[in-house]
Amino acid sequence: EAQVTQNPRYLITVTGKKLTVTCSQNMNHEYMSWYRQDPGLGLRQIYYSMNVEVTDKGDVPEGYKVSRKEKRNFPLILESPSPNQTSLYFCASSLEGISYNSPLHFGNGTRLTVT
Amino acid sequence: GQQLNQSPQSMFIQEGEDVSMNCTSSSIFNTWLWYKQEPGEGPVLLIALYKAGELTSNGRLTAQFGITRKDSFLNISASIPSDVGIYFCAGPSTDNYGQNFVFGPGTRLSVLP
Numbered sequence: 198e199a200q201v202t203q204n205p206r207y208l209i210t211v212t213g214k215k216l217t218v219t220c221s222q223n224m225n226h227e228y229m230s231w232y233r234q235d236p237g238l239g240l241r242q243i244y245y246s247m248n249v250e251v252t253d254k255g256d257v258p259e260g261y262k263v264s265r266k267e268k269r270n271f272p273l274i275l276e277s278p279s280p281n282q283t284s285l286y287f288c289a290s291s292l293e294g295i296s297y298n299s300p301l302h303f304g305n306g307t308r309l310t311v312t
Numbered sequence: 313g314q315q316l317n318q319s320p321q322s323m324f325i326q327e328g329e330d331v332s333m334n335c336t337s338s339s340i341f342n343t344w345l346w347y348k349q350e351p352g353e354g355p356v357l358l359i360a361l362y363k364a365g366e367l368t369s370n371g372r373l374t375a376q377f378g379i380t381r382k383d384s385f386l387n388i389s390a391s392i393p394s395d396v397g398i399y400f401c402a403g404p405s406t407d408n409y410g411q412n413f414v415f416g417p418g419t420r421l422s423v424l425p
Contacts, residue, residue, distance in 0.1 A: 201354070232415075239316075239400060239415040240355070255412055287354050300345065301413060303354030 199224045203288050203304035210278055211312055218273045218307045220288030228294040229271040230255070230301070231263065233284040240287065246271055247294055278311045285309075314339050314405050316416035324422045331388040333419040335401030344377050344384040345402040345413070355400055359386070391423050 201222045210216055222229065230245035232255075242255030246265040260282055262274040271290075275282060285308050289301040317336050325331055335344070343362055347355035359370050361377035361384060368375055374387045388395055398418040405412040 230413075237417055239417040240402075240413075241415075242412045245412065289354075300357045300360060301355075303356070305352070305354050 199302070201288055201290055201302055201304035203286075203307050205307060206305065207308050209310045209312065212279055213277050216275050216278060216309075218275075218286060218288075218309070220271045220273065220304060221269050222271075222288075222290040222302070223269065224290065224292070224302065225268065226290035226292050226302070227268070228292070228299070229265065229288065229290045231261070231271070231273045232287045232289060233257065234287060234306075235284050243273070243286075278309075280311050283309060283311050314341075314403075314414050316401055316403065316414055318399075318401060318416040318419050320419060321417070322420040322422070324424060325391055327391060327393060327423050327425050329391055331391055331395070331421060332385065333387075333399060333421075334383060334385045335416050336383045337403070338382070340381040341384075341403035342381070343403055344375070346373075346375050346384070346386050347400045347402060347415075348397045349400065349418070350397045358399075388421075391421075393423050393425060396421060396423050 204219045227248050231243040232240040234240050241257045243261050244263040246252045287306050288304040291299045291301050293299050345360050346358045349355040359375040364381050366377040372389045376385045398420050400418045401416045402413045405414045
């Protein structure tokens with residue numbers, strides 16, 4: 198089944214403790230992206246990747262890192278999490294970036310709480 | 313950066329009623345997308361619009377790409393309980409070399425039996 202898989206689904210951590218949220222897609226998509234969702238703000242892009250070893254900042258990249266060593270994986274790294282990073286995170290992928298008939302496919306989300 | 317506004321923020325309707333929601337922007341978009349998010353899941357694409365004035369249907373859903381390119385509308389006919397969720401409009405931003413989707417804040421739909 199074609200899908201975007203995120204792990205974990207739920208994560209509670211403390212301020213300053215490094216964490217990684219994994220994202221994997223099995224559709225051979227070139228484009229992958231991370232979003233955070235906060236009440237009343239919709240989805241805001243954190244980072245995106247056009248292809249292997251190519252990453253770029255989105256609208257809210259501060260406090261986050263990403264890597265794209267393989268086409269299928271796009272982990273989100275929080276080196277020193279803070280409470281304002283408590284949010285619902287979504288990984289998404291598309292065949293060839295933002296273009297005609299290349300819609301985003303989303304994972305089921307990771308709910309992160311930083312205390 | 314570009315922003316999208318959606319109205320209403322939330323709506324409660326009776327099963328069987330028709331629903332209408334809209335999405336507006338102060339800047340032009342060349343593509344409009346409508347996504348639905350159900351509780352505990354990621355957004356799922358419902359309809360994609362690529363031309364100004366375009367009217368596209370997907371079952372009971374109909375969406376229109378506004379002539380000004382600054383708005384879009386989504387209508388749901390004869391609502392049913394499984395229509396419950398948050399509906400987002402989205403479009404490719406002209407920032408970040410056009411590689412960012414901008415999402416609206418969503419319209420939360422509740423359907424009362």
